[in-house]
Amino acid sequence: MDCSYASSSAHTLDDDIAVGSRQPNPSGESVTRAIEEEKQTSPAAQYYPPSTPHLNPNNLLILSHQSRGRGVYASRPLPAGTVVEISPVLIFGKDEWEQHGSRTILDCYTFKWGRMGEMALALGLGSLFNHSASPSVAFKLDRPSHSIRYTLVRDVVAGEELCISYGPWGQQYEEGSSNPDSGDVSDYDDRKERELADFLKIGEERSDSEGETSSQRPGVQRKVVRRTRTRYINGNSATKPSNSNTGSGSDSGLERTSRSSDGGEALRAAVGSHLSDDHTRSALNKAMDRRESNGPSSISQTSVVTVNGTSAASSSAPVWRLSSLPDPMTVPLQMLSCYALLIPPRSSSEIMKFLRKHSLFLGRGKVPGSEEDAIRHAKTLMKHPDDNGNLRSLLCPAAHVDEAALKQLLKEDGLMDAEERETKLLRVDVASTPAPIKTRATEWSASWPVALRSMANSSNSAAVPSPGTPSQGGGTSTPSAIHASTRPGFIDRKIDAAFWSEKRVHWVIRKLARCVVLAQDAKDRGEIPVGVHVCPSILSTAIASNGGTGVPAAPSSTAASEYVNHSGTDAVTLVPPPSSSEVQGSGSVTLAAPWYGGWDSDGIPLPGGEAIEVDAFDTRKSQRNPIKHAVGNAIQGVAELRAYKRGAASTSAEQQPSVIRGRPMGSEPSSDHSAEQSISPVARLASNGDAHADATMASSPHTALTSLSPSPARPASPSLPLLLNGQDYLLTSLTLFTTHEPCVYCCMSLVHSRVRTLIFLESSSGSGGCCGSQLPDGKRCNDGLDEGGEGGPYALQEQRGLNHRFEVWKWRGGRQRIEEEVARLRGERQQEEDLANLLDLKRWGNIDP
Ligand SMILES: C[S@@+](CC[C@H](N)C(=O)[O-])C[C@H]1O[C@@H](n2cnc3c(N)ncnc32)[C@H](O)[C@@H]1O
Numbered sequence: 056m057d058c059s060y061a062s063s064s065a066h067t068l069d070d071d072i073a074v075g076s077r078q079p080n081p082s083g084e085s086v087t088r089a090i091e092e093e094k095q096t097s098p099a100a101q102y103y104p105p106s107t108p109h110l111n112p113n114n115l116l117i118l119s120h121q122s123r124g125r126g127v128y129a130s131r132p133l134p135a136g137t138v139v140e141i142s143p144v145l146i147f148g149k150d151e152w153e154q155h156g157s158r159t160i161l162d163c164y165t166f167k168w169g170r171m172g173e174m175a176l177a178l179g180l181g182s183l184f185n186h187s188a189s190p191s192v193a194f195k196l197d198r199p200s201h202s203i204r205y206t207l208v209r210d211v212v213a214g215e216e217l218c219i220s221y222g223p224w225g226q227q228y229e230e231g232s233s234n235p236d237s238g239d240v241s242d243y244d245d246r247k248e249r250e251l252a253d254f255l256k257i258g259e260e261r262s263d264s265e266g267e268t269s270s271q272r273p274g275v276q277r278k279v280v281r282r283t284r285t286r287y288i289n290g291n292s293a294t295k296p297s298n299s300n301t302g303s304g305s306d307s308g309l310e311r312t313s314r315s316s317d318g319g320e321a322l323r324a325a326v327g328s329h330l331s332d333d334h335t336r337s338a339l340n341k342a343m344d345r346r347e348s349n350g351p352s353s354i355s356q357t358s359v360v361t362v363n364g365t366s367a368a369s370s371s372a373p374v375w376r377l378s379s380l381p382d383p384m385t386v387p388l389q390m391l392s393c394y395a396l397l398i399p400p401r402s403s404s405e406i407m408k409f410l411r412k413h414s415l416f417l418g419r420g421k422v423p424g425s426e427e428d429a430i431r432h433a434k435t436l437m438k439h440p441d442d443n444g445n446l447r448s449l450l451c452p453a454a455h456v457d458e459a460a461l462k463q464l465l466k467e468d469g470l471m472d473a474e475e476r477e478t479k480l481l482r483v484d485v486a487s488t489p490a491p492i493k494t495r496a497t498e499w500s501a502s503w504p505v506a507l508r509s510m511a512n513s514s515n516s517a518a519v520p521s522p523g524t525p526s527q528g529g530g531t532s533t534p535s536a537i538h539a540s541t542r543p544g545f546i547d548r549k550i551d552a553a554f555w556s557e558k559r560v561h562w563v564i565r566k567l568a569r570c571v572v573l574a575q576d577a578k579d580r581g582e583i584p585v586g587v588h589v590c591p592s593i594l595s596t597a598i599a600s601n602g603g604t605g606v607p608a609a610p611s612s613t614a615a616s617e618y619v620n621h622s623g624t625d626a627v628t629l630v631p632p633p634s635s636s637e638v639q640g641s642g643s644v645t646l647a648a649p650w651y652g653g654w655d656s657d658g659i660p661l662p663g664g665e666a667i668e669v670d671a672f673d674t675r676k677s678q679r680n681p682i683k684h685a686v687g688n689a690i691q692g693v694a695e696l697r698a699y700k701r702g703a704a705s706t707s708a709e710q711q712p713s714v715i716r717g718r719p720m721g722s723e724p725s726s727d728h729s730a731e732q733s734i735s736p737v738a739r740l741a742s743n744g745d746a747h748a749d750a751t752m753a754s755s756p757h758t759a760l761t762s763l764s765p766s767p768a769r770p771a772s773p774s775l776p777l778l779l780n781g782q783d784y785l786l787t788s789l790t791l792f793t794t795h796e797p798c799v800y801c802c803m804s805l806v807h808s809r810v811r812t813l814i815f816l817e818s819s820s821g822s823g824g825c826c827g828s829q830l831p832d833g834k835r836c837n838d839g840l841d842e843g844g845e846g847g848p849y850a851l852q853e854q855r856g857l858n859h860r861f862e863v864w865k866w867r868g869g870r871q872r873i874e875e876e877v878a879r880l881r882g883e884r885q886q887e888e889d890l891a892n893l894l895d896l897k898r899w900g901n902i903d904p
Contacts (some may be wrong), residue, residue: 060457062796065860087658090379094290095495102834103119103124103125104801105119106116106118106119106738107119107125109179109180111138111139111179113127113130113133113216114130114131115127115129115140115180115182115774116128116129116130117180118216120185120216123185123228124184124185125221126183126184126217126218126536126816127140127180127183127184127185127215127216127217128214128215128216128217129137129211129212129213129214129215130213130214130803131213131218132211132212132213132844133207133211134207134210135207135208135210136207136628137206137207138205138206139192139205139206140179140180140181140203140204140205141179141202141203141204141205142177142178142179142180142181142182142203142205143177143178143201143202144166144168144176144177144178144181144202144478145175145176145178145200146164146169146174146175146201146816147161147173147174147175147176148171148173148174149171149172149173149605152172152173152174153172154658154726154876156174157174160178160629161174164176164177164182166196168198170198175196175201175203177203178407180205180752181194181203181205183764184205184217184218184219185216185218185219185228185378186219186220186221186225186229187218187219187225187228188220188225188226188229189217189222190208190218190219190220191203191207191208191209191211191215191217191218191464191565192206192207192208192217192218192219192220193206193208194203194206202597205217207217211322220458227404227893233652233658234570235446235582239335240614242498251604256446267363268643269559271895276349276484285766286748302612303774326493332793333504333659335741340521348468358857371485372390372548372551372552372558372864372867373552373555373563373841373867373868373869373872374563374814374864374865374866374867374868375551375552375839375864375865375866375867376546376548376851376862376864377825377826377827377836377837377840377852377863378546378862378863379584379827379833379834379835379836379850379853380545380546380828381491381545381546382545382547382548383491383492383508383545383547383819384492384494384495384547384548384549385493385548386491386545388486388495388498388499389486389487389488390484390485390486390487390502391429391452391484391485391486391487391505392452392453392454392482392483392484392485393450393451393452393453393482393483394450394451394452394453394456394458394461394480394481394483395447395448395449395450395480395481395482395503396447396450396465396470396471396478396479396480396481396482397442397443397445397446397448397478397479397481398446398448398470398478398479398481399445399446400444400445400446402446402470402478402627403436403446403448404435404447405468405469405470406435406470407435407778409465409468409470410435410448410450412468413464414428416456416460416464417450417451417455417456418451418452418455418456419431419451429448429452429455429487430452430485430510430764431821432484432488432489432505432506433450433485433502433506433582434502434505434506435448435449435504435505436448436449437503443506445458447483447487449483449503451483457736458480459527460612461480461818462480472779483500484503485498485503485505486499486502486503486505488505489506489507489508490505490506490507490508491508491545492507492508492545492547492629493507493664501704502565508544508545516524520877530713533750533863548839557658558657558659559593559626559658559659560868562593563792563814563864563866564868564873565814565875565876566590566792566814567792567794567814567866567873567876568818568876568879568880569586569588569792569880570586570587570588570792570793570794570872571586571794571816571817571877572586572877572880572881573586573587573588573670573672573685573794574669574672574794575687575877576672577672577673577674580677581676581677582672582673582674582675582676582677583673583675583676583810584672584673584794585672585673585685585793585794585795586668586670586671586685586793586794587670587671587672587685587688587712587791587792587794588668588669588670588671588674588687588689588792588793588794589667589671589692589693589786589789589790589791589792590660590666590668590669590789590790590792591660591666591667591668591788591789591790592660592788592789592790592811592812593654593657593658593659593660593790594654594659594660595659609754619860630806661720667693667696667697667789669692669693669696670689670692671685671686671688671689671692672685672688673679673685673688676686677706682732682734682800684797684798684800685793686791686793686797686801686804686805687801688806689791689798690785690786690804690805693786693789693808694785695787697785702846766841771884779793784808784809785807785808785809786805786809786810786811787811788809788811789810789811789812789813790810790811790812790814791805791810791811791813791814792814792815793814793815794815794816794817795815795816795817795819795823795825796815796817796818796823796824796825796847796865797812797813797819797820797823797824797825798819798822798823798824798847799817799823799824799847799851801824802824802825802849802852803824803851805851805852805861806851806852806857806858806859806861807859809861810836810861811861811862812861812862812863812864813825813852813861813862813863813864814863814864814865814866815863815864815865816865816866816873818837818840818845818847818865819846819847820845820846820847821847821848822847822848823846823847823848823849824847824849824851824852825846825847825850825851825852825863826840826845826846826848826850827846827847827848827849827850827853828845828846828847828848829849830848830849830850832851834850835850836850836852836853836863839866840865846865853904
């Protein structure tokens with residue numbers, strides 16, 4: 056849709072006022088004459104009648120101007136402070152707006168209304184105020200009453216047009232802009248190119264998180280806001296592609312602007328400043344050199360991460376997230392060949408009209424049903440030093456149109472004369488996406504300036520939970536607080552690397568080593584050697600520790616919500632979390648009050664309390680059951696443990712054991728048939744040293760098999776009224792460690808269990824469900840893995856359409872550290888075996904390190 060009314064002639068105020076025959080106006084005669092004259096020459100003037108009737112208390116007039124279209128005029132003098140209009144508004148929801156409204160002429164009329172992307176159309180006179188740099192009218196959005204109030208900010212005289220300010224977007228209509236309506240265009244060159252391009256651009260990237268520039272003005276402006284909030288990079292003409300070249304002819308006979316092959320240089324410049332050590336520098340340089348030799352689209356500059364200001368090769372990151380999302384630092388730059396028109400600077404308005412008018416033909420996504428504008432992120436206009444002050448205007452992706460048809464259209468619309476003397480069609484290369492990260496902006500905009508990827512637009516991003524991010528009601532993971540606040544749609548390996556501090560890595564090592572010990576035990580028993588350990592997840596943010604007690608002190612609200620989610624089944628009354636004295640004062644932990652083992656100052660869960668911990672291993676062989684995988688056994692164990700705890704919570708705390716130890720599936724059965732037997736032997740609550748409970752927990756593998764069905768021995772499972780929905784569902788809030796990448800079947804179980812995090816040691820080529828090695832490009836999750844992208848064929852955790860997503864990490868810190876920890880655990884276990892003689896741990900299989 057076209058909503059500008061450009062003309063090449065300049066007008067005085069008197070000339071501008073069009074007065075209908077029924078409307079008295081001091082300068083009516085001359086204006087009417089001017090309008091009539093204009094009608095003869097310009098079809099645009101016929102869009103509106105000279106005046107449009109409207110009833111309002113101040114007798115404001117709606118008159119038509121030959122280039123500005125309709126406007127609001129005073130029919131008599133009015134003093135400052137007069138409320139000249141209160142317009143009711145029509146609100147468009149974000150989706151409705153983006154899918155429909157924004158693709159129509161309404162795009163020229165609407166105000167940004169709410170924080171959720173709503174837009175408002177002012178009814179009545181409100182939509183008819185034109186823009187002025189010195190507006191006579193201020194407006195205020197009154198959200199509660201769904202209206203906009205317009206007030207005179209100064210006295211106006213009869214016949215004066217009442218204008219508001221459109222903010223920066225309105226500058227295109229002001230003196231000195233390239234808009235011929237504005238009269239003097241001689242100072243166009245003095246205007247900052249960046250501003251011009253920002254204001255005139257079609258299809259900007261929106262970034263809600265970047266603040267509203269319109270706040271300087273009263274009220275929030277119409278689409279101005281969206282335009283000015285776009286962040287373009289390299290818009291300054293000073294940023295010159297190092298060896299771009301407008302002169303080289305192309306096969307098609309068009310002039311072609313070749314993208315510079317300087318990506319490596321640009322990248323070096325963009326990234327090099329972050330490098331602090333020679334090794335990393337040389338790694339990067341190598342990567343960049345590779346990129347240069349492979350061409351711009353094949354860069355694989357994967358190996359650089361910066362942690363706390365220190366650079367490190369990401370290959371050294373020991374815990375590696377399996378995700379198909381690209382890393383902004385390494386995502387390859389892809390270029391799109393496009394048509395651009397070289398135009399005199401004064402033609403920018405016509406070009407904008409052309410783009411709007413032919414958006415469907417050009418594939419610019421303005422018409423419902425058409426494809427999304429593939430170059431929405433690119434600036435519409437740019438200056439190139441080789442163009443003698445002319446402008447380049449980006450038209451469309453080359454693949455979308457036929458060159459001859461495009462030229463024909465340009466000629467029909469008067470933008471290109473028959474000899475193509477003044478204007479030229481160029482081929483230019485444009486980055487096919489917005490720049491993913493600031494440090495790569497130069498590279499992205501080397502041949503054509505593009506926007507920086509929006510921070511808040513997560514429409515096309517996968518929800519990636521960060522380590523320890525809590526699950527919420529219903530059990531689905533929340534998107535990563537860390538990643539969502541940085542680059543949705545990307546996995547920033549820097550953030551991941553920074554998260555895995557040495558202490559946290561050590562936590563992973565300990566847990567994985569535990570899995571190895573379990574697997575070894577399984578093997579000793581003739582089972583398939585796969586070990587699993589389930590425990591509370593690490594907190595995503597470090598917290599202040601309370602004197603080493605493991606009890607979080609004065610948690611932030613974020614952390615507090617995590618505590619709740621970590622609470623297992625017993626968090627019934629503990630929001631906010633109890634003070635340390637409350638917990639400490641309880642002496643031995645009981646089911647009634649404390650509800651967690653706590654976290655240390657790094658957010659690492661501490662053992663003990665009511666934290667759920669479960670060990671399991673594979674029992675397919677002994678149970679002659681092909682579905683008794685270690686992961687499934689662990690999930691079953693958690694289920695039974697939670698059920699037990701619910702039952703326990705329904706009775707008095709004194710009657711319950713404060714700690715329950717489970718034993719791994721496959722250990723010796725017990726002859727003790729007390730009530731606790733209903734707990735699967737794979738279940739285990741973290742110990743606080745209560746030996747009695749340990750001694751009472753025993754059952755056979757077969758008991759475990761059947762224990763999911765209702766058992767008269769199991770206490771009833773009352774619902775705990777204060778628990779939030781989904782808070783204690785199976786593996787919600789828990790992390791599952793395992794020796795091997797789980798198979799597809801187990802991955803589905805993990806989806807159903809709502810596990811938060813999976814961390815494994817070895818990839819399972821051929822059968823694993825997390826690496827996605829057989830998936831097409833862009834879907835694989837194994838990039839960056841040491842074994843060269845092997846691993847299981849699928850990536851269940853990334854499947855769209857599942858009602859739960861979980862994060863998956865693979866250990867890639869080498870075997871040695873795990874082996875050392877295994878040896879340490881085995882040593883400790885040896886000592887513990889002495890103790891176990893007392894506690895009769897042997898009958899549990901002695902797997903507990
Ligand atoms: C909200 S509408 C204003 C009413 C519009 N003139 C009409 O007839 O419907 C905004 C549109 O008016 C035109 N406009 C507003 N202020 C202008 C100005 N100072 N110079 C030229 N055109 C202007 C632009 O086409 C713009 O897209």
